Amino acid sequence: MPDTLNPAPGHPLPIPDETTRQRSLAKYRQRAAAYDSTCGPTWGIRERCIAALQLQRGQSVLDVACGTGLSLALLRQRVGGAEGTAGQVYGFDHSAEMLVQARARAAAAGWGNVQLFETAAQALALPKPVDALLFHYTHDILRSPDALRCVLAQARPGARVAIAGIKYFPRWLAPLNAWVYWKNHAYNGAPGELRSPWDRIAPRLDDWQFEATQWGMGYIASGRLRAMAAP
Numbered sequence: 001m002p003d004t005l006n007p008a009p010g011h012p013l014p015i016p017d018e019t020t021r022q023r024s025l026a027k028y029r030q031r032a033a034a035y036d037s038t039c040g041p042t043w044g045i046r047e048r049c050i051a052a053l054q055l056q057r058g059q060s061v062l063d064v065a066c067g068t069g070l071s072l073a074l075l076r077q078r079v080g081g082a083e084g085t086a087g088q089v090y091g092f093d094h095s096a097e098m099l100v101q102a103r104a105r106a107a108a109a110g111w112g113n114v115q116l117f118e119t120a121a122q123a124l125a126l127p128k129p130v131d132a133l134l135f136h137y138t139h140d141i142l143r144s145p146d147a148l149r150c151v152l153a154q155a156r157p158g159a160r161v162a163i164a165g166i167k168y169f170p171r172w173l174a175p176l177n178a179w180v181y182w183k184n185h186a187y188n189g190a191p192g193e194l195r196s197p198w199d200r201i202a203p204r205l206d207d208w209q210f211e212a213t214q215w216g217m218g219y220i221a222s223g224r225l226r227a228m229a230a231p
């Protein structure tokens, strides 16, 4: 298996994580207030991505970079059972401006089984390993080996993983990719690497399923976290 989380010597140096994070934090300081109003067109993608987790009543799930918490109710419905109180939903985000909205959502609804953390993905430490991971529009985290390593370490081997995000159109629509880049630029600290943004996480998953969405400028992928070989 290629070691996608430890780039080989001589591999071009990525933008340092801290620079990327500071750019992301600055963008979401600006975008947080209006963020929810931009998410309507991708609501169906969110629902399909969450369905791909195949969650069961009583399971635990982590909403990676949960932002304003738009996925929390759907996740809670699936793990919570009829009363909604079973299972556990965790979420985290490094943006205080995004997370305050997620916290308000959870508090207003009185969700006792939703726990949110303000932290960088690179420093995440959950109380216990989860059964499933949702990566919904989390490009910066998918492109950071440190962030990805830390997030994947929070799930048990065999955990379901579902990913949705933006990618470049296929080559025959390449002229539209400048627009895709600028669209992504508005939301991410490291906006490039849109050819195959999943290529660091895919080698860590079994049962890989992939579907292009939005005429080729989006994707939904899923799999099951492979157990790491002992060192």
Ligand SMILES: C[S@@+](CC[C@H](N)C(=O)[O-])C[C@H]1O[C@@H](n2cnc3c(N)ncnc32)[C@H](O)[C@@H]1O
Residues within 6 Å of the ligand: 021, 024, 028, 039, 064, 065, 066, 067, 068, 069, 070, 071, 092, 093, 094, 095, 098, 119, 120, 121, 122, 135, 136, 137, 138, 140, 141, 147, 187
């Ligand atoms: C496009 S938003 C997606 C939010 C949410 N997942 C959703 O589907 O609505 C990307 C989120 O990633 C968060 N983020 C980016 N880099 C991060 C990092 N290194 N650690 C934690 N959160 C990060 C941003 O603050 C932002 O809330």
